[in-house]
Amino acid sequence: MSSKASRIALSASAAALGSLAAYWTLLATRQGHILFNARKLPVVHLSEHFSTYSHTVPGGMVRGYVYHPLGEEALQDLFIYFAGRGEDVRATAQALHWLPEGFGLAAFNYRGVADSQGDPSEIASVADAIQFASHLRRAFPRARLHVVGRSLGTGVAIQLAAQRDFASLQLVTPYDSMLEVAKKRFPLVPLALLLRHRFDSLKHSQEVAAKTQVLLAEHDVVVLPERSQKLIDAWPTPVQVQTVADSDHHNIMGLEATWLHLVDFALTTVLPETKAA
Template structure:
């Protein structure tokens, strides 16, 4: 009697399918992570709507300057889908003694180029250096929100920044991704890492952190790990009922930032 062909065990077949599906999802995450991190589409405006620009290599970064002519300056780095021009009027009111620079990341707003971690970080330092030339005797403070908290941390680690305000910040973007996808090896897959705890390891300036208790984008645990890693205690204003996007609707948001930027240096 002829021997029947051996059949692949059903369990092994299912396991192989699951493994292939897992590998496919991981590969997709790796290949499309730029699209998951950066959302510039709804931020774009015409260059003619801006009033400030900085040449960086072969591109131009564009944005807005608020309260021109002040001795001190403030740089703002926004979130990954944020229309930063919406802050022109509030920032003019909250920071009357500072010239505020709202400059879009490359590929955002009216800025040229394509977003990516290395380029955005280099652009942020170039912006700081341009502002330093315009304010040679002044203080330059920095605010970073969400994704921008990582950019702000990088600037503060590499340039003189006495006041650093971080809104819904994270310990690292890879760690945030891992929190959202605990079943994937996100820490190994992420290129866009923004390791804020690493960058701020030796930072000795004043830090303000605005923390959202119901943040579903940057889990509060990631904010807490950043706070624990800072070499000096930060000032923390907690918004226990706020989420990632509605934090700034609370009147205490502007009050906290304005107070931090105006208080005397310790």
């Protein structure tokens, strides 16, 4: 190889390494925003059947919504829903017409997502979840509280259920750890060194006592079946597993069958009351 060709090759290699280093730096410094897909989204208007919720965090407010169409006194079962990556819970709320009488849903947007402010992180999402659940238990003392997590939100749901008692825990397209899921998307990144928000559901699941159901998508290329299966195999108590027909990772919460599975399972549970709210 000529000296000129060698210089060109070295320059190209240096540029490639520089780009890779910059990419790694971006992931290291902005990984919370990347992981949660934190961004503002178009306003979604909700009906008068929703009440609002907020609490202060560094940088602004976390905002949430509670759906109870027949009023607080008629609410018997309340789903506390933790959304997937980049999901605006106001948009997901458009599917709630499938909930039967006596059921409601409460959810908040993660920090930095949609109308919530602040910097998203694993620690922050779990802390906000605990504060939200405590508020709901005070606001709706007669309702049975059921935790539901989807995709990214299953990591939040599992950690919440590991620290508090609920009538049931339901996981939609869950994973064993975010590290294992991310390895597929970023194969050239040393994630074991860089990733701070690991959502190690495999570890936290060992503290969960709630009756549990897992809903899997029939076709899922985001959370691969082996990631869900590893969590299911390690679950410390019996777990009911259902596959939602004609579903994929993205459309599963927009299908009637998903909500029917959630409701049917919730109706079979008995509320434990041993851990503090």
